[in-house]
Amino acid sequence: MEEAVMLYKKKKFINAFLSKFELKKQEACQVLNFLLSRDRLLANTYFVENVRCLPNALIISASNASTVSFLCRINNEYYEDIEEIIYLLDYETPEELFVWLSFEKNFMYLTCINDLEIVPEIRDKIFHYQVIRVLEDEMTQKILDREKRKTEMLTEIDLALDNGDRKKFNYLVTRYKKLFITSQQAAGRNCQE
Structure with a gap:
């Protein structure tokens, strides 16, 4: 009814x-x-x-x-x-x-x-969707920031290589590996476990 x-x-x-x-x-x-x-x-x-x-x-x-x-x-x-x-x-x-x-x-x-x-359950769902959307936006922004930083570091590495600056090149490559390659390997291990 x-x-x-x-x-x-x-x-x-x-x-x-x-x-x-x-x-x-x-x-x-x-x-x-x-x-x-x-x-x-x-x-x-x-x-x-x-x-x-x-x-x-x-x-x-x-x-x-x-x-x-x-x-x-x-x-x-x-x-x-x-x-x-x-x-x-x-x-x-x-x-x-x-x-x-x-x-x-x-x-x-x-x-x-x-x-x-609005039924309380629907109000809760609307709030839930809003929270998820905010979190998705934050994650997307972090991924974009990370990719931007990765690109910038690769450009710096190329520049150091072009300039023959071995010390800066080695420093940047070590830092790049630590920031991007080590974290990817750790993420891969977590996914396999």
Whole structure:
């Protein structure tokens, strides 16, 4: 019974959004109409106000919104073609879909969106996705910094070799081995254990 009430509220919210606003990308209404026709998918759809860190996310903007007109990310891959998106939602249905209907905020408080409170489990998942995304960003930055330093050291080694500076060359090669080769071997041993 409670699920039926939530489905009704979600459908009411989508219909209110579609009737009240003109969309920046008109064909995006096909995706919303598809959601309205699939109760199973709509049951696992959650309305949020930010999709930055979420793997299965959709942004559909009203013409008065300052956000991008349309964005679809499914399993962390971006899609633009509406028919392809509908196909994926129908045949490779994500466990959860987070939808941000972007519009002027005053409207939000005048509609049924107030009834669509985020369930605590979903709030925890959103937080979890955000933490993972921050950690992934930090790891990526560390890898990029390491690769940059590795390239810089190789350039310094080449320069020392070109200049015939044997002392500097030996120092840099020893340091390079210590920083990059020894750590790779240690990582390889840890993976094999």
